[in-house]
Amino acid sequence: TGGPPFQIYVLPKKLDKEVFVGTYSLFFAIGNALKVVPYFLLGQLNPTNLGTSAALLPLAVATNLAGVWLVRRTPAEAFYKIIYVLIFLIGLQLLYAGGVELMGPG
DSSP states (O other): OHOOOHHHHHGGGGOOOOHHHHHHHHHHHHHHHTHHHHHHHHHOOOOOHHHHHHHHHHHHHHHHHHHHHHHHHHHHHHHHHHHHHHHHHHHHHHHHHHHHHHHHHO
16 A cells, blocks of 8 residues: 555656656565565564465566566556556545445444
């Protein structure tokens, strides 16, 4: 859920699309790297989770390469329109999920 607030902050800066994606990637890579020690201390880095991560690694690499390919081929104007539409849709989904949680079971 951290993506939309970050995007809302960065989008008005009108960065080049490659700079935008690079900044987004670095921001969340650093944030996720900071979580490694707490996850380790909580026992989340167990063989099962690490095995799942290793199994999914090729898919992660492939989707990242596909993302690079897509960003390079998408015109800047279309890129930013797509980002705004996705932020809107994600916002709707978060509101829906929050509303369902607020209402509780049955």
